Amino acid sequence: MKTVLMVAEKPSLAQSIAKILSRGSMSSHKGLNGTCSVHEYTGTFAGQPVHFKMTSVCGHVMTLDFLGKYNKWDKVDPAELFSQAPTEKKEANPKLNMVKFLQVEGRGCDYIVLWLDCDKEGENICFEVLDAVLPVMNQAHGGEKTVFRARFSSITDTDICNAMARLGEPDHNEALSVDARQELDLRIGCAFTRFQTKYFQGKYGNLDSSLISFGPCQTPTLGFCVERHDKIQSFKPETYWVLQAKVNTDKDRSLLLDWDRVRVFDREIAQMFLNMTKLEKEAQVEATSRKEKAKQRPLALNTVEMLRVASSSLGWLSLLSLTGMGPQHAMQTAERLYTQGYISYPRTETTHYPENFDLKGPLRQQANHPAWADTVKRLLAEGINRPRKGHDAGDHPPITPMRSATEAELGSEAWRLYEYITRHFIATVSYDCKYLQSSISFRIGPEHFTCTGKTVISPGFTEIMPWQSVPLEENLPTCQKGDTFPVSEVKMLEKQTSPPDYLTEAELITLMEKHGIGTDASIPVHINNICQRNYVVVESGRRLKPTNLGIVLVHGYYKIDAELVLPTIRSAVEKQLNLIAQGKADYRQVLGHTLDIFKRKFHYFVDSIAGMDELMEVSFSPLAATGKPLSRCGKCHRFMKYIQAKPSRLHCSHCDETYTLPQNGTIKLYKELRCPLDDFELVLWSSGSRGKSYPLCPYCSNHPPFRDMKKGMGCNECTHPTCQHSLSMLGIGQCVECENGVLVLDPTSGPKWKVACNKCNVVAHCFENAHRVRVSADTCSACEAALLDVDFNKAKSPLPGDETQHTGCVFCDPIFQELVELKHAASCHPMHRGGPGRRQGRGRARGRRPAGKPSARRPKDKMSALAAYFV
DNA sequence: GCAAGGTC
Numbered sequence: 106m107k108t109v110l111m112v113a114e115k116p117s118l119a120q121s122i123a124k125i126l127s128r129g130s131m132s133s134h135k136g137l138n139g140t141c142s143v144h145e146y147t148g149t150f151a152g153q154p155v156h157f158k159m160t161s162v163c164g165h166v167m168t169l170d171f172l173g174k175y176n177k178w179d180k181v182d183p184a185e186l187f188s189q190a191p192t193e194k195k196e197a198n199p200k201l202n203m204v205k206f207l208q209v210e211g212r213g214c215d216y217i218v219l220w221l222d223c224d225k226e227g228e229n230i231c232f233e234v235l236d237a238v239l240p241v242m243n244q245a246h247g248g249e250k251t252v253f254r255a256r257f258s259s260i261t262d263t264d265i266c267n268a269m270a271r272l273g274e275p276d277h278n279e280a281l282s283v284d285a286r287q288e289l290d291l292r293i294g295c296a297f298t299r300f301q302t303k304y305f306q307g308k309y310g311n312l313d314s315s316l317i318s319f320g321p322c323q324t325p326t327l328g329f330c331v332e333r334h335d336k337i338q339s340f341k342p343e344t345y346w347v348l349q350a351k352v353n354t355d356k357d358r359s360l361l362l363d364w365d366r367v368r369v370f371d372r373e374i375a376q377m378f379l380n381m382t383k384l385e386k387e388a389q390v391e392a393t394s395r396k397e398k399a400k401q402r403p404l405a406l407n408t409v410e411m412l413r414v415a416s417s418s419l420g421w422l423s424l425l426s427l428t429g430m431g432p433q434h435a436m437q438t439a440e441r442l443y444t445q446g447y448i449s450y451p452r453t454e455t456t457h458y459p460e461n462f463d464l465k466g467p468l469r470q471q472a473n474h475p476a477w478a479d480t481v482k483r484l485l486a487e488g489i490n491r492p493r494k495g496h497d498a499g500d501h502p503p504i505t506p507m508r509s510a511t512e513a514e515l516g517s518e519a520w521r522l523y524e525y526i527t528r529h530f531i532a533t534v535s536y537d538c539k540y541l542q543s544s545i546s547f548r549i550g551p552e553h554f555t556c557t558g559k560t561v562i563s564p565g566f567t568e569i570m571p572w573q574s575v576p577l578e579e580n581l582p583t584c585q586k587g588d589t590f591p592v593s594e595v596k597m598l599e600k601q602t603s604p605p606d607y608l609t610e611a612e613l614i615t616l617m618e619k620h621g622i623g624t625d626a627s628i629p630v631h632i633n634n635i636c637q638r639n640y641v642v643v644e645s646g647r648r649l650k651p652t653n654l655g656i657v658l659v660h661g662y663y664k665i666d667a668e669l670v671l672p673t674i675r676s677a678v679e680k681q682l683n684l685i686a687q688g689k690a691d692y693r694q695v696l697g698h699t700l701d702i703f704k705r706k707f708h709y710f711v712d713s714i715a716g717m718d719e720l721m722e723v724s725f726s727p728l729a730a731t732g733k734p735l736s737r738c739g740k741c742h743r744f745m746k747y748i749q750a751k752p753s754r755l756h757c758s759h760c761d762e763t764y765t766l767p768q769n770g771t772i773k774l775y776k777e778l779r780c781p782l783d784d785f786e787l788v789l790w791s792s793g794s795r796g797k798s799y800p801l802c803p804y805c806s807n808h809p810p811f812r813d814m815k816k817g818m819g820c821n822e823c824t825h826p827t828c829q830h831s832l833s834m835l836g837i838g839q840c841v842e843c844e845n846g847v848l849v850l851d852p853t854s855g856p857k858w859k860v861a862c863n864k865c866n867v868v869a870h871c872f873e874n875a876h877r878v879r880v881s882a883d884t885c886s887a888c889e890a891a892l893l894d895v896d897f898n899k900a901k902s903p904l905p906g907d908e909t910q911h912t913g914c915v916f917c918d919p920i921f922q923e924l925v926e927l928k929h930a931a932s933c934h935p936m937h938r939g940g941p942g943r944r945q946g947r948g949r950a951r952g953r954r955p956a957g958k959p960s961a962r963r964p965k966d967k968m969s970a971l972a973a974y975f976v
Numbered sequence: 977g978c979a980a981g982g983t984c
Contacts, residue, residue, distance in 0.1 A: 115983060140984065164982030171978095178977070186978095197982075226982055287980075294979030302978080320979050440984080452983085627981060752977090 109150050110214040110242070111159040111255075112207070112234050114221045116141050117450060118260065119161035122220055125265045127157070136160060136210065138201045143210060150216065160210055165226070166203045166233040167194040169287045171295070178299055184711075186296040187704040192288060204237045211238035218253045219275055220268075223499050225686060229283035231275040258499035259459045282686035285696045289678060293703045294320045297669075297710070304714060305721060306752070307763065310731025314639040314654060315751040315768075321675050322623045324662070326631045327640050328670040329616050330649045331659035333608040340604035346375030347598045350554050352388045352547070352590040354582040359593055362388070362547055362554035368600070375597055381550050383595045388547040388554070390588040400538040400575060402566040404456040404495040405503030406529045408625035409618050411439065411451070414525060416647050417611040429647040430522065432610065432629035438522050439504070447515070448526055449505040452626050456495030456503055464489060464534055470509050471527060480569050481531060489534040505530050528569050535566035540575045545584065549592055556581060607648040620672035621679065653724040661717025665710055729758035736774050738762075739785035739804055747772060755788075755803050764803040766790065767817060775800045775853070781828050782810050789853060790819060797861035797868050798851055800830045821849040821863040832863065835880055837915055838890030842867050848915075850880050850893070860915065860925075871915070871925040874901045885914035893921070 113119040123131050123144035131146040144159040175181050175190040196204060211217070217238060221227035231254060245251045253272035257264045297319035305317050346369055350362040369375045404410075415435035430438065439451035458464065468489065471481045495503070506527040512520040544557040558581040561567075567574040584590075608616075610632065617623055623631050632649075635641050640655030651659070662670040681699055684690035732746035738757040745757040745764070753772065755764045766772055767790050775789040780802035791798035801819035809815060811824050820830040828834065832849060837860060840846030846864030858878050860869040872878055877896040884891055894912045902909045903924060913921050 162982090163984060166982095168981085169979095176978085183978095198984085201984085222982085230982075283981080290979045290981085292979090296978090298978040316977065318978065322980065444984085624981075626983080630980080 106147070106154055106156050107150075107215040108156045108158060108213065109216045109218060110211050110238065111157060111218040111220055112238075113159070113161040114227055114230060115163060116161050118220070118222075119144060119159050121260050122265055123157075123159035125260075125262050126159070126269060131159075136206050138203065138206050140201055141203075141206060155216075158210060158214065159220075162203055162207070162221075162230060162234060163198065163201055165197045165230055166207070166237060168197040169193075169291050170195050171291070178303065181299075183296040183299040183303075184704070184707065186292050186299070187700055187707065190292075192291065207234060207237040208241045212241040213243060214238075215243045216251050216253065217242065218255055218269075218272060220255045220257075223256055223258065225279045225283050228276050228279035232277070232280045235275070258497065259455075260501065261459045261461060263461065264459070276686075278688045278692075279686045281692040282682040285685055285692055285699075286678075286682050288696060289699055289703075290321060292700060293707075294318075296707055300707070300711060305718075308718070308727060309721060309725040310728045310746075310748040310756065311726050311750045312654060313652075313750055316638060317654075317658070318634070318638055319669070320631075320634075321678065322627065323631045323634045324658075324670050325620070325622050325672040325674060326613070326617060327635045327651070327655055328659050328662075328672065329613055330608050330635070330641050331651045331656055333605065334651045334656060337604045337607070342601045342603065343370060344372075344599060344601050345370045346372055347600060348375065348378055348382065348552065348554075349596055349598055350382070350388065350547075350549055350592060351594040353593050354590055360556055360582070360590075362556050365546075365553040365555055372599075378552055379595065379597045382552050385550045385592055385595075387589040388549045388592050390584050390586055390590075391546045391548050391553070392586055393543070393545050393584060395541060395543045397562065398540055398542050400540070400565075400567070400573070402490070402493060402532050402535055402537050403529060403570075405458055405492050405505075405533045406526060407453050407456045407503055408436075408451060409454070409614060409628065410456070411435065411504055411522075411526065412629060413611040413614050414529075415522060416614065417609060429610070430518070431632075431643065431647065432614065433633045435522060436626075436629050438519050439526075442515075442519055442523055442526075447506065447508050447510050447523055449503075449507055450501045451504050453501035453503060454496070454498035454625055455500055457497040458492050458495075458502060458533075459497075462502060464492070467505050467507060467530065468534060471506065471531065474509050474527075475511070476524070477528070477531060477569060480535075484531070484535060490536050492533040503533075531569045532566035535569060536563070538565040538567045538573075538575060539563045543581050545581055547590075549595065607644065607650045610643070610647040610649060613649060616672075621676050622672055657717070657720045657724055661720050664716045664720075665713040666706055669706065669710070728756045728763065732756065735772070736786035736788050736803065739780065739783040742784075745803070764807045765817075766803070766806070767801070767819070770796075770798075778830070780805060782825065787820065787830065797859065797866070798853060799849070799861070799863070800853070819863075821861075836863075836891065837880060837893065838888065840865060840867055850878060869915075869925050871921075872897075873924075874898070881912055883912075885917055887917050888914060890914050890916050895921075 113122055119142065123146070127146035127148070131144045133142050133144045135142055140163060141161050146157050147154065148157055149155065169192050171186070171190050171192055175186070181190065219231040219234060221230045235252065242251070252274065254275040255268040255272055257268040298316070301317040301319060305312060348364040351359050352362065353359050412432040412435050415430040416432060417429055436451070439448065442448045443451050465485070468481060468485060472478060472485060474481070504526055506523065510523055515523055539562040541560045541562055542557060544555055547554045547556070558578045559575050560580065561575055564574065613632065614628055617628050635655065636643060639652055640658065641649045641651050644650050659670050668674055678699060681695050685692050685695050728748065732748035734744035735747035735755065736745055737743065738745050738760060741757065741759045743757065743759045745755040748754050748756055751768065753766045753768060755766060770790050770792045772788050772790055775787040778787045779785065780787060783802065783804045785802050785804040787800045787802055789798055790801050799819040799821040805823065806817055806819065809818060813824055814822060821832055821835065823831040824833055825831040826833050832847060835850045835852060836847045837850060838848055840848055840862040843862060843865035846862035846867070848860045848869065849863050851859040851861055855878065856874050856876065857870060858872045858875060860871060861867065872895050875895045875897050879894045881892040881894045892912050893915055895910065897904060897909045899909055904911050904920065911920055915921055915925060
C-alpha cells in the first residue's frame with residue numbers, strides 16, 4: 106500500500122485536519138522532536154487504498170542568515186551586506202530538528218500533500234518542507250504527480266474535505282516573494298543596525314541601549330510614537346469660549362443646553378452672542394425628535410482586537426488592577442489558555458464564524474458559570490442571535506472560549522483575559538443594544554441650543570459587557586414645537602484646547618494594523634522591541650512615551666531620509682513583492698532593484714550621519730566625558746574610564762580605544778596587578794557576592810592572545826603557562842557538570858573561598874576561614890586534579906589534631922570532603938537548568954592539563970565518591 | 977549583538 110505524507114503548519118492543525126479526514130479513527134504518536142505528532146489512518150487517494158501520515162512543522166523550518174564570517178561586526182563593512190555577503194538558510198529552530206524529523210517521516214512515502222496555512226508564508230514553508238522531504242521520498246513513476254497542495258479557507262469538515270477533493274499545486278511565485286522579503290529584511294535591517302550601533306556606540310557613553318537597531322517594521326512603529334510626541338510638543342493651547350444655557354423644566358429641575366455653534370475662538374464675538382441671549386427670559390422649543398437607535402454587538406474576536414482590549418486595561422475588568430496587559434504578555438497568556446484547552450487558537454485574523462460553526466456548544470459550556478449563568482441560560486432558552494458578518498481571513502475561527510473556568514483555576518491574570526474573551530463571545534451571539542435617542546432644539550433669542558437624552562429600550566449585549574452600556578442621560582421632558590421654558594441662566598465659559606496625550610498601545614496597534622506594519626503575530630514583538638531597546642517607555646495607562654534616544658533617532662531619519670521611518674516604507678516594498686507573488690515580476694530583478702535602492706539610501710545615510718549626530722550630541726555625552734577612571738591602559742599608562750551604561754566598557758581617551766567588558770556584573774580594579782603580556786591593569790569581574798568572580802585583562806579579553814582563546818574571556822580561561830592569574834595556574838580539575846568547563850580557584854574569594862567553573866555557573870564553596878588557599882604544582886595520583894594547599898589560623902582550623910595546614914585533592918581527599926559544598930552561581934535560578942549534579946558521572950581530562958596531552962579517566966569508584974561528595 | 981516571519 107502506498108503512503109501519503111501530509112504536513113500542516115502547526116501541531117494543532119495537523120490534529121484537527123487528521124481528525125476530520127479520518128473521521129476520528131486515527132492512531133497518533135509523538136515525533137522524534139517531542140513537539141510534532143504523527144496521525145496515521147488508512148483511506149483512499151487517487152483511487153487506490155493508501156496509508157495516510159498527517160504531521161506538521163512548527164512554522165518556518167528554515168531561517169535566513171549571513172554566512173558565519175559575515176556575522177563578525179568588526180571585520181565586515183555593513184555596506185557589504187547589501188550584495189557581497191552571501192546568505193544561507195539555517196534551521197529556524199535547531200532544537201526541533203525539523204529537517205531530520207521530516208525526513209524520518211517522509212522516507213519511503215509516495216505522495217505528499219501540503220496543508221500549510223493558505224498565505225504567502227505558508228506557501229514558502231511548503232517549499233521548505235519539500236526541500237527536506239523530496240530527496241527521501243519514493244521516486245515517481247512515469248511522470249506521475251506526487252506533490253499536492255491543499256487549499257482551505259477554514260478548519261471545518263466541509264472545507265477540509267473539499268480541499269482534499271480538489272488538490273492543487275504549491276505556488277512557487279508566492280514562495281519566492283517571501284524569499285525576497287526575508288533577504289531584504291535581513292540585508293537592510295542588519296546593515297543599518299550594525300552601522301548605527303557601531304557609529305554611536307563609538308562616540309557616546311550613555312546611550313542606554315546596547316543596540317541601535319533599525320528595521321522596516323520596528324522603525325515606523327517607533328515613528329508613530331515620536332510623531333505623537335512631536336504633536337504634543339508643538340501644541341499651542343488656544344482659548345475658546347462656549348455659551349451654556351440652563352432652562353427650568355419643572356419647579357426643581359433644570360436642563361443644561363448645548364450651544365449649536367459649539368465654540369468660538371474670539372472673545373468679543375462670544376461676548377456679543379452672550380449679550381444677545383442673556384436678557385431673554387424664555388427658550389422656545391423649535392423641534393423635537395425621538396429616534397430608536399442600536400449599538401451593535403461586537404464582531405467576533407480576533408488576535409489584534411484581543412491585544413488592543415488587553416492593553417487598554419481590559420475594559421472595566423481591570424478596574425481592580427488599573428493596568429492593562431502588554432501585547433507580548435497577553436499573547437503568552439492567551440497561548441497558555443489555548444494549550445490548556447480553555448480557549449480556541451489565539452492567533453487569527455478572522456472575525457467571522459463559519460456558517461456551520463457550533464456556537465451553542467461553547468455557549469452551553471458557560472451555562473453554569475457563576476459570573477454569567479443567567480445571561481447564558483436566557484440566551485440558550487430564548488435563542489441566540491447570529492453573529493455579525495465579519496472578515497474571513499481563512500486562517501482560524503475567531504477566539505472562542507472552549508471550556509468554563511473560574512478565577513481560582515486560572516489565577517487572576519489569565520482570568521482577566523479569559524473573562525474578557527468569554528464575555529466578548531457571549532456578546533457576539535447576543536442582541537444589539539437598543540435605545541431611544543431624543544433631542545429637543547431650542548432657540549434663545551437668535552441663538553440655537555440643543556439637548557439630547559438616551560434611554561435604553563433593551564440592553565442586549567451590554568448586559569454581558571456592562572462597560573459598553575449606553576450611559577444613562579437625563580430624561581428629557583415631553584414637549585412639542587412652540588412650547589417655552591423659562592431660562593434660568595446663560596453664561597459664557599472660557600476654555601482651552603488641550604494637547605493630545607501620548608499614544609496608547611491600543612492606538613499604536615490600530616495604526617500598525619492600518620498601515621500593514623507587522624502581522625497579528627509580530628505586532629507584539631515589534632512593540633516589545635522598541636521598549637527593550639529603550640526607544641520608548643510604557644507609562645501609566647499603557648501610553649508609550651518616546652525616550653530621548655527614540656526621539657533623536659526618528660528626528661535624525663526625518664532629517665536625512667524620512668522614508669526610512671515613514672510607514673510607507675513597508676507597503677512600498679510589499680507592493681513590489683506582490684508583483685513577484687502574482688508572477689508579474691521576476692524575483693531576481695525585484696530583489697536586485699530594491700536592494701539597489703536601499704544600498705543607495707544606506708550610503709546617503711552614512712554620508713549624512715552627522716545630521717543625526719548633531720541631535721545625539723544634545724542628549725548624550727561623548728565617550729571621553731563619560732564614566733569614572735578605573736584602570737590603567739597598557740599602552741599609554743593613563744587611566745581608562747569605566748563606562749557602566751550598557752554595553753559596559755573601558756575607554757582610553759588618550760589612545761581613543763574602547764575595550765568591551767563582560768556584561769551583567771560589576772567591575773573593579775584588581776589590586777593594580779598587571780597582565781604580563783600587555784601591561785594593562787587587571788580588573789575583577791563579579792556577578793555578585795553569591796555568584797562568581799574572576800580577574801580579566803581588558804586588552805586580552807578584546808584581543809585574545811592565544812589561539813585557543815576567544816573574545817570576552819577572562820584570566821580564568823587564559824592558557825598563559827606561567828601567569829599567576831591564568832587557568833594554567835589556578836585551574837583545579839574538570840567541571841562536575843558541564844562538558845568543557847574547568848573548576849578554577851577564585852583567588853579573591855577568601856575567607857569564604859570559592860572554586861568556580863570557567864564555563865558554566867557551578868560554584869563550590871570551600872575552606873571557609875582558611876587564610877590562604879593555593880593551587881599546588883602537584884596533582885592527585887587518583888584523578889589528576891591539582892592539589893590544593895590550604896592554611897588555617899590556629900583558632901579556626903577545622904583540621905584534625907592541631908593541624909593548620911593540609912594539602913590534598915579537592916575531589917578525593919577525605920579531610921577536604923567535609924569542607925567543600927557545591928552550588929550554582931546565584932545569578933542562575935536552578936529551575937532554568939537541568940538540576941544540580943546531573944552530569945557528575947562524566948569523566949574527562951582536567952583543565953589544568955595543557956590541551957592535547959592525553960588524560961587519565963577517573964576510576965569508577967572515584968566517580969561515585971565524587972557524586973556523593975557534591976550532592 | 978543585527979530583520980521579520982512563522983510557532984512552542
